[in-house]
Amino acid sequence: MPIIVQKYGGTSVRDTGRIKNVxxxxxxxxxxxxxxxxxxxxxxxxxxxxxxxxxxISAEPPERELDMLLSTGERVSVALLAMAIYExxxxxxxxxGNQAGIQTNTMHTRARITAVRTRRLREELDSGKIVLVAGFxxxxxxxxxxxxxxxxxxxxxxxxxxxxxxxxxxxxxxxxGVYTADPNVAPGARKLDAVSYGEMLEMAATxxxxxxxxxxxxxxxxxxxxxxxxxFSNQPGTWVREEDExxxxxxxxxxxxxxxxxxxxxxxxxxxxxxxxxxxxxxxxRNVNVDMIIQxxxxxxxxxxxxxxxxxxxPAAQQALDIITDELGVxxxxxxxxxxxxxxxxxxxxxPGVAAKMFKTLADxxxxxxxxxxSSIKVSCVIERDRxxxxxxxxxxxxxxxxE
Ligand code: ADP
Ligand code: ASP
Ligand code: MG
Numbered sequence: 001m002p003i004i005v006q007k008y009g010g011t012s013v014r015d016t017g018r019i020k021n022v023x024x025x026x027x028x029x030x031x032x033x034x035x036x037x038x039x040x041x042x043x044x045x046x047x048x049x050x051x052x053x054x055x056x057i058s059a060e061p062p063e064r065e066l067d068m069l070l071s072t073g074e075r076v077s078v079a080l081l082a083m084a085i086y087e088x089x090x091x092x093x094x095x096x097g098n099q100a101g102i103q104t105n106t107m108h109t110r111a112r113i114t115a116v117r118t119r120r121l122r123e124e125l126d127s128g129k130i131v132l133v134a135g136f137x138x139x140x141x142x143x144x145x146x147x148x149x150x151x152x153x154x155x156x157x158x159x160x161x162x163x164x165x166x167x168x169x170x171x172x173x174x175x176x177g178v179y180t181a182d183p184n185v186a187p188g189a190r191k192l193d194a195v196s197y198g199e200m201l202e203m204a205a206t207x208x209x210x211x212x213x214x215x216x217x218x219x220x221x222x223x224x225x226x227x228x229x230x231x232f233s234n235q236p237g238t239w240v241r242e243e244d245e246x247x248x249x250x251x252x253x254x255x256x257x258x259x260x261x262x263x264x265x266x267x268x269x270x271x272x273x274x275x276x277x278x279x280x281x282x283x284x285x286r287n288v289n290v291d292m293i294i295q296x297x298x299x300x301x302x303x304x305x306x307x308x309x310x311x312x313x314x315p316a317a318q319q320a321l322d323i324i325t326d327e328l329g330v331x332x333x334x335x336x337x338x339x340x341x342x343x344x345x346x347x348x349x350x351x352p353g354v355a356a357k358m359f360k361t362l363a364d365x366x367x368x369x370x371x372x373x374x375s376s377i378k379v380s381c382v383i384e385r386d387r388x389x390x391x392x393x394x395x396x397x398x399x400x401x402x403x404e
Contacts, residue, residue: 001033001034001035002033002034002035002166002167003034003035003036003037003125003161003164003165003166003167004029004034004035004036004037004166004167004168004170005037005038005039005157005160005161005164005166005168005169005170006025006026006029006036006037006038006039006157006169006170006172007038007039007040007041007135007153007154007156007157007169007170007171007172008022008038008039008040008041008172008231009041009153009171009172009173009174009231010041010042010043010044010045010046010047011044011173011174012041012172012173012174012231012232013040013041013043013044013077013081014043014044015043015044016080016084018231019043019077019080019081019084020084020087021231022038022040022081022084022172022231023081023084023085023087023088024088025172025231026038026081026085026090026092026130027085027088027090027130030090030130034167035125035126036125036130036131037121037125037130037131037132037133037160037164037166038081038130038131038132038133039133039134039135039153039156039157039160040074040077040078040081040132040133040134040135040153041073041074041077041135041136041153042070042073042074042076042077042136043073043076043077046073046076047070047073047136047150050069050070050072050073051066051070053069054066054069063108063109064108064144066108066109066147067108067109067111067137067144067145067146067147068145070109070136070137070147071096071097071134071136071137071145071147073136074097074134074135074136074137074153075094075096075134077134078094078095078096078132078133078134079094081094081132082094082132085130085132090130091128091129091130092129092130092131092132093124093129093130093131093132094132094134095120095121095124095131095132095133095134096134096137096145097133097134097135097136097137097138097139097145097156098137098138098139098145099120100116100120100121100131100133100134100160101115101116101117101118101119101120101121102116102133102137102138102139102156102159102160103115103116103117103138103139103140103141104138104139104140104146104148105140105141105146106140106141106142106144106146107146107287108140108144108146108147109146109147109149110147110148110149110287111138111140111146111147111148111149112148112214113138113148113155113156113159113218116159116160116162116163118163118164121133121160121164122164133156133160135152135153135154135156135157136148136152136153136155136156137152137156138156148214149212149214150212151209151211151212151215152212152214154171154211154212154214154215155212155214155215155218157169157171157215158215158218158219158222158224158226159218161219161224161225161226162218162219162221162222162224166224166225167225168225168226168227169219169224169225169226169227170227170229170237171211171215171226171227171228171229172229172230172231173210173228173229173230173231174230174231174232175210175230176191176229176230176233176235176237177191177192177228177229177230177235177236177237177238178191178192178195178200178203178208178210178211178228178238178240178254179191179192179210179254180192180253180254180255180396180401181254181255181256181257181392181396181401182207182208182256182257182392185257185389185392185393186255186392186393186396188393188396188397188401188402189396189401190401190402191235191238192238192253192254193236193238193239194238194239194240194241194247195238195239195240195253195254196240196241196242196243196247196346197216197219197220197240197241197242197243198220198243198346198377199243199253199254199344199345199346199377200216200240201213201216201217201220202256202342202344202375202377202378203254203256203344204216206256206257206258206340206342206344206378206380207256207257207258207340207342208254208256210228211226211228211240216240219240223242225239225241226239226240226241227239227240228240243346247346250345250346250347251345251347251348251351251354251399252343252344252345252347252348252354252399252401253344253345253346253347253401254343254344254345254401255341255342255343255344255392255395255396255399255401256341256342256344257339257340257341257342257388257389257391257392258310258339258340258388259339259385259388260310260311260312260339261291261308261309261310261311261338261339261340261382261385262308262309262310262311262313262314262317262334262335262337262338263306263307263308263334263335263336263338263370263371263382264306264307264308264309264317264321264332264333264334264335265304265305265306265332265333265335266279266304266305266306266321266325266330266331266332267304267330267331267332267333268302268303268304268330268331269302269303269304269305269328269330270301270302270328270330271298271301271302271303272301275328276295276305278324278327278328279305279321279324280293282320282321282323282324283309283316283317283320283321285320286316286317286319286320287313287316288309288313288316288317288320289309289310289313290307290308290309291307291308291309291310291340291373292307292308292371292372292373292380292382293305293306293307294306294307294371306335306371308338308340308371308382314334318334335370336384336385337384337385337386338370338382338383338384338385339382339383339384339385339387339388340380340381340382340383340388341362341380341381341383341388341391341392341395342378342379342380342381343358343378343379343395343399344377344378345377346377348376348377348378348379349376349377354379355372355374355379357398357399358379358381358395358398359381361394361395361398362381362383362391362394362395364394365387365390365391365394367383367384367387367390367391368383368384369381369382369383370382370383370384
């Protein structure tokens with residue numbers, strides 16, 4: 001029998017009514033002849049609520065304990081969902097990530113899946129049960145509970161689909177697919193029928209939270225047939241798959257954004273080999289993810305280096321810089337509140353002038369560009385946070401994404 005993996009996000013299981021809705025969908029998939037695995041997120045905003053409680057007790061909660069706490073959210077969802085399925089006359093079993101055989105490394109709060117042991121999953125499926133797996137979690141070689149980072153249930157679903165060689169991995173969420181921009185920001189956004197793994201990787205990496213970046217990497221690596229669709233409708237959704245001839249190669253297929261960038265600038269750093277390695281080495285040691293980096297021209301043997309980190313990484317970045325700047329005898333400044341807008345498109349490779357059009361569009365809106373970075377299918381600009389949504393709408397229109 002073919003296997004299907006379906007993942008339901010937090011809004012899709014926000015209350016018991018919605019859990020019953022998901023139960024009906026899972027039973028319907030089983031009635032269609034599938035062996036059904038469902039990965040479920042914590043109800044509504046409960047992960048945020050658990051996080052808030054932790055921070056009411058401690059400014060820096062021990063990460064092992066944070067994982068123990070956060071992993072409970074998805075366990076609530078799977079247990080309630082199993083009960084709802086029994087009410088419909090089908091059988092089900094809820095499993096924690098650990099019970100489902102999801103093994104990870106030891107990086108608490110952002111662990112990576114290292115292996116999936118499918119024995120238990122297969123036994124339960126073969127006995128006719130709908131298997132419900134708590135998303136976003138696994139177990140480390142030390143037998144501690146780990147979590148996979150925000151949005152991690154997407155990665156759980158893709159990893160299970162890969163390990164079980166599922167026919168398809170369906171990601172059910174509160175929008176009916178991947179759009180040309182966040183539909184909550186750009187009202188003219190249009191749903192895409194299909195996007196390539198490459199485009200989706202860039203979109204996820206630059207802020208389209210509809211799929212966690214890691215889940216797309218995983219899907220590409222294991223060629224998982226991935227689909228994003230709504231749990232509230234029966235619309236066809238968006239395929240995420242290998243680029244092929246039939247796929248429209250729009251010059252720009254999407255506009256993405258983030259609103260949580262912080263800019264840091266090291267002033268008059270000695271311009272000699274090894275300095276950048278020291279600075280970014282110290283940041284890497286604290287697991288700070290550095291996004292854009294700019295080094296200015298050298299004047300009298302010194303140079304300024306600016307870079308961006310997410311707001312959540314700012315305290316760790318400051319800790320690292322306090323030490324490093326002391327050692328180097330230099331100063332650093334923290335820039336204002338920043339965001340980032342990006343344009344993505346596989347067709348960009350063969351079209352000159354796309355970046356220029358982006359800069360002109362932002363200039364016409366009177367929006368100053370602080371930093372720029374590019375890849376073969378992406379251009380990103382760091383701008384003032386308050387102007388981000390305006391920039392998304394202007395770019396969406398400038399690249400004719402509103403039109404059919
Ligand atoms: P879930 O809880 O189901 O995992 P998420 O909140 O993580 O849902 O992701 C869905 C949200 O992603 C949407 O509500 C939408 O606001 C946002 N989003 C951002 N960019 C896009 C995009 N390009 N296409 C679709 N949704 C997007
Ligand atoms: N509940 C977790 C989060 O809010 C994981 C997920 O929903 O994917 O990030
Ligand atoms: Mg999500």
